[in-house]
Amino acid sequence: MNEIILQIDGRKVQAKEGMTVLQAAQSIGINIPTLCHHEKLESYGACRICIVEAETGGRTRLIAACVYPVEENMAVRTRSEKVDKTRKVLLEELLAHAPDSVPLQALAQEYGADKDRFEKEPSFCVLCGLCVRYCAEVKKINAIGFSDRGAKREISFIPEIASGNCWDCKECFPLCPTSYLQAAYVLIEALMR
Amino acid sequence: MSRINSPADLENFRKEILSKKDPEKACIAVCTGTGCLALGAANVVAALKKEINKQGLEAKVDIKVDVRETGCPGFCERGPVLVIYPEEICYLQVQPGDAEEIISETIRAKKVIDRLLYVDPATDKKSVRESDIPFYKNQMRLLIGNNIKLDPKSIEDYVAVGGYSALAKALCQSTPEGIVELVKESKLRGRGGAGFPAGKKWEFARNSPGEIKYVVVNADEGDPGAFMDRALLEGNPHSVLEGLTIGAYAIGAHEGYIYVRQEYPLAVENVTIAIRRAEEHGFLGKNILGSGFDFTVKVHRGAGAFVCGEETALLMSLEGKAGEPRARPPYPAVKGLRDKPTNINNVETWANVPLIVNKGAGFLNSIGTEKSKGTKIFSLVGKVKNTGLVEVPMGITLRNIIYDVGGGVPGGKKFKAVQTGGPSGGCIPEEHLDIGVDFDELAKVGAIMGSGGMIVMDEDTCMVDVAKYFLNFLTEESCGKCTPCREGIRQMLKILTNISRGQGKEGDIKLLENLAETTRDASLCALGGSAPNPVLSTIRYFRDEYDAHIRDKKCPAYVCKELIAFYIDPAKCKACMICLRKCPAEAITGGKNQIHVIDQDKCTNCGTCFEVCPSRFSAVRRISGEPVPNAIPEEARTLVRESK
Ligand SMILES: Cc1cc2nc3c(=O)[nH]c(=O)nc-3n(C[C@H](O)[C@H](O)[C@H](O)COP(=O)(O)O)c2cc1C
Ligand code: SF4
Numbered sequence: 013m014n015e016i017i018l019q020i021d022g023r024k025v026q027a028k029e030g031m032t033v034l035q036a037a038q039s040i041g042i043n044i045p046t047l048c049h050h051e052k053l054e055s056y057g058a059c060r061i062c063i064v065e066a067e068t069g070g071r072t073r074l075i076a077a078c079v080y081p082v083e084e085n086m087a088v089r090t091r092s093e094k095v096d097k098t099r100k101v102l103l104e105e106l107l108a109h110a111p112d113s114v115p116l117q118a119l120a121q122e123y124g125a126d127k128d129r130f131e132k133e134p135s136f137c138v139l140c141g142l143c144v145r146y147c148a149e150v151k152k153i154n155a156i157g158f159s160d161r162g163a164k165r166e167i168s169f170i171p172e173i174a175s176g177n178c179w180d181c182k183e184c185f186p187l188c189p190t191s192y193l194q195a196a197y198v199l200i201e202a203l204m205r
Numbered sequence: 206m207s208r209i210n211s212p213a214d215l216e217n218f219r220k221e222i223l224s225k226k227d228p229e230k231a232c233i234a235v236c237t238g239t240g241c242l243a244l245g246a247a248n249v250v251a252a253l254k255k256e257i258n259k260q261g262l263e264a265k266v267d268i269k270v271d272v273r274e275t276g277c278p279g280f281c282e283r284g285p286v287l288v289i290y291p292e293e294i295c296y297l298q299v300q301p302g303d304a305e306e307i308i309s310e311t312i313r314a315k316k317v318i319d320r321l322l323y324v325d326p327a328t329d330k331k332s333v334r335e336s337d338i339p340f341y342k343n344q345m346r347l348l349i350g351n352n353i354k355l356d357p358k359s360i361e362d363y364v365a366v367g368g369y370s371a372l373a374k375a376l377c378q379s380t381p382e383g384i385v386e387l388v389k390e391s392k393l394r395g396r397g398g399a400g401f402p403a404g405k406k407w408e409f410a411r412n413s414p415g416e417i418k419y420v421v422v423n424a425d426e427g428d429p430g431a432f433m434d435r436a437l438l439e440g441n442p443h444s445v446l447e448g449l450t451i452g453a454y455a456i457g458a459h460e461g462y463i464y465v466r467q468e469y470p471l472a473v474e475n476v477t478i479a480i481r482r483a484e485e486h487g488f489l490g491k492n493i494l495g496s497g498f499d500f501t502v503k504v505h506r507g508a509g510a511f512v513c514g515e516e517t518a519l520l521m522s523l524e525g526k527a528g529e530p531r532a533r534p535p536y537p538a539v540k541g542l543r544d545k546p547t548n549i550n551n552v553e554t555w556a557n558v559p560l561i562v563n564k565g566a567g568f569l570n571s572i573g574t575e576k577s578k579g580t581k582i583f584s585l586v587g588k589v590k591n592t593g594l595v596e597v598p599m600g601i602t603l604r605n606i607i608y609d610v611g612g613g614v615p616g617g618k619k620f621k622a623v624q625t626g627g628p629s630g631g632c633i634p635e636e637h638l639d640i641g642v643d644f645d646e647l648a649k650v651g652a653i654m655g656s657g658g659m660i661v662m663d664e665d666t667c668m669v670d671v672a673k674y675f676l677n678f679l680t681e682e683s684c685g686k687c688t689p690c691r692e693g694i695r696q697m698l699k700i701l702t703n704i705s706r707g708q709g710k711e712g713d714i715k716l717l718e719n720l721a722e723t724t725r726d727a728s729l730c731a732l733g734g735s736a737p738n739p740v741l742s743t744i745r746y747f748r749d750e751y752d753a754h755i756r757d758k759k760c761p762a763y764v765c766k767e768l769i770a771f772y773i774d775p776a777k778c779k780a781c782m783i784c785l786r787k788c789p790a791e792a793i794t795g796g797k798n799q800i801h802v803i804d805q806d807k808c809t810n811c812g813t814c815f816e817v818c819p820s821r822f823s824a825v826r827r828i829s830g831e832p833v834p835n836a837i838p839e840e841a842r843t844l845v846r847e848s849k
Binding site for chain 2 (some may be wrong): 017038057058059060061063073074079080081094097098101102105106131137138139141158160161162163164165190
């Protein structure tokens with residue numbers, strides 16, 4: 013594996029080829045906020061909270077640290093006016109769905125996000141996909157999945173699979189950044205009995 | 206038919222086909238592309254064949270004629286289209302009932318039937334030959350020009366016009382590296398949207414380590430209203446296959462896929478037949494043309510989601526997974542289908558390749574602008590006289606396309622904007638109509654080339670409504686995976702909807718711009734990355750319309766239903782009863798000699814009365830941004846007619 017040298021927040025970092033920017037940052041103790049990221053799961057790059065500014069080949073743009081592989085000589089800024097502004101808007105968009113989420117509130121405080129900026133549409137789910145991916149990748153059960161697309165996207169249990177598996181597992185519950193999953197499960201349990 | 210095992214075989218095959226063609230024999234080429242079929246082209250073909258039989262032409266030696274079912278020449282609006290060779294007489298809007306006359310007059314008596322010709326609405330001049338019609342005259346039809354000349358189901362027709370000679374040249378006279386260099390030199394850029402240099406992409410894929418590599422044709426064509434890829438795949442499938450095979454050779458791939466949208470059954474049929482014929486003739490399969498190169502192609506039907514046209518989503522879908530984009534890098538050229546290096550290009554990009562190999566990089570280079578070479582096919586629709594597929598050289602002005610090819614805006618209306626680039630394209634106003642159309646110039650004015658959608662809008666179009674329309678499409682077609690796209694579009698659409706309902710607030714434009722920036726810069730794929738274009742471009746050029754909606758609760762184009770009303774001017778109403786009868790909401794009261802009045806509570810603002818009121822009266826007024834005048838009192842409604 014080749015060594016790759018890059019800069020994160022002005023500090024030189026030695027990383028290995030194939031590492032993500034997030035891993036490289038963590039290796040020198042720089043914290044980048046994440047929501048949909050989980051060490052046991054494949055990088056997903058969906059919530060975009062981990063967005064950072066990266067300069068490669070003379071071009072500066074936003075990249076998602078959790079999925080973007082390190083590149084030689086790239087210069088990364090994990091905080092900047094642009095990064096903070098972007099995270100703030102993303103948080104506000106998610107807070108419209110899950111205003112009571114504890115991790116979201118903590119981040120909102122840090123980035124000055126206003127949980128009431130957008131009209132509430134409490135679905136309680138931020139579609140981070142942790143439960144879906146955990147069930148598929150770690151448990152290999154696929155009891156829960158996404159349905160529909162665009163603004164109508166949601167998660168749903170597949171009753172035939174869930175009924176035989178979920179009650180004794182529930183490993184995805186603590187992963188949920190809102191309390192939605194539990195509620196949904198309880199609901200479907202109730203429906204099934 | 207025996208296999209073609211060498212370039213010499215191919216040349217002999219071509220000569221044999223040509224020698225069988227009787228130069229005296231007339232050919233009636235009828236477009237049986239999807240557009241003309243919908244307009245009844247199949248019946249026209251049947252009627253022509255019946256007529257030929259009825260008039261006993263098959264037995265005649267002095268008059269010989271063939272009917273050929275061809276691909277789409279682009280003038281779909283005037284379909285069914287047919288062209289009679291060798292004279293190249295072009296008849297439009299042909300009906301089965303015209304068959305008898307066509308055979309007896311044009312084929313037998315060599316007389317042109319005037320009423321089936323194209324008439325220029327501006328000059329009343331008729332055009333006999335296809336190439337004299339302004340719609341065609343102002344185009345440069347390198348790619349779709351052959352459509353009307355060949356039956357897509359016949360490989361002989363394709364070989365007759367020089368088909369597969371580029372493949373022979375590439376495989377037997379050039380190295381794979383040489384082909385990559387050639388395509389790089391030609392400066393061909395991808396026609397699917399992003400305009401990435403094709404040669405450079407091929408080089409990445411070629412240089413990616415790995416034994417197994419793939420090539421893919423992107424024929425998802427999800428832009429509503431766009432059909433250039435369909436026309437190519439349906440009308441000239443061998444040209445795409447030939448380009449693909451050359452690309453596979455250059456990159457080192459032995460398997461290819463054509464990802465076609467499910468809704469294109471005829472394209473699937475024609476390309477499937479083309480693959481079979483090409484295999485039989487040795488243009489596909491093992492040891493192609495005796496060169497030792499092996500290559501096979503499979504057709505895959507896409508599920509039909511717009512986002513599946515995005516390359517990483519397409520590859521997911523090809524693998525049988527949910528069609529959702531994934532992060533790049535790694536790019537498909539490094540890690541694509543089944544994690545193998547994969548080169549994916551648009552249909553039109555592939556179709557350019559045989560041309561480059563045959564005519565040289567310099568040929569493509571001689572057409573277009575500095576950074577965009579060759580031609581581009583647009584699907585020209587909306588408020589323009591000649592709608593259809595147009596192929597023009599890069600660098601042609603928007604004005605040329607809209608006025609010279611398209612014939613301008615119909616109905617004496619004023620031009621307002623042209624929207625290019627599909628649902629996430631931008632709206633360009635009059636002041637920029639003289640820019641030369643290429644990838645970079647369109648981007649500079651806030652639009653995109655996209656895959657070539659072009660919608661002309663006239664003065665009756667509300668730009669807030671336009672932005673709302675496209676965002677509504679995008680909110681449904683986004684895959685919903687990432688926050689800035691899913692949520693950003695949702696919020697922008699809400700704001701636009703409020704503005705169009707008269708519930709806009711000061712600060713809404715700022716908020717839209719703020720959301721647009723996040724969606725554009727932070728989204729995972731280019732759907733989110735380009736989704737704000739309709740919003741940003743309309744704000745940029747038509748801010749006054751936004752302001753009118755927000756501040757004055759006025760829709761200047763009288764489109765947003767919640768902001769308009771209809772009112773019958775009592776001084777002009779002649780109590781003709783027309784609107785009263787036509788109103789679907791029964792909202793109009795009145796009678797003979799009774800001035801008509803609209804009951805504003807019942808009115809649904811459908812606009813029927815405005816349209817049907819005879820223009821000599823023009824009594825119905827559209828109102829927006831001001832109160833509707835009170836209805837005249839009942840006792841004053843009796844019409845006093847002036848005695849003559
Ligand atoms: C939402 C979305 C839809 C797309 N749809 C298509 C499509 O229908 N056809 C196509 O060729 N490219 C489409 N693209 C572009 C492809 O991702 C890719 O750039 C293209 O197929 C590459 O081929 P090219 O270089 O020949 O243009 C789409 C991109 C996005 C983001
Ligand atoms: S930008 Fe939109 S379409 Fe693309 S991955 Fe994100 S949600 Fe899906």
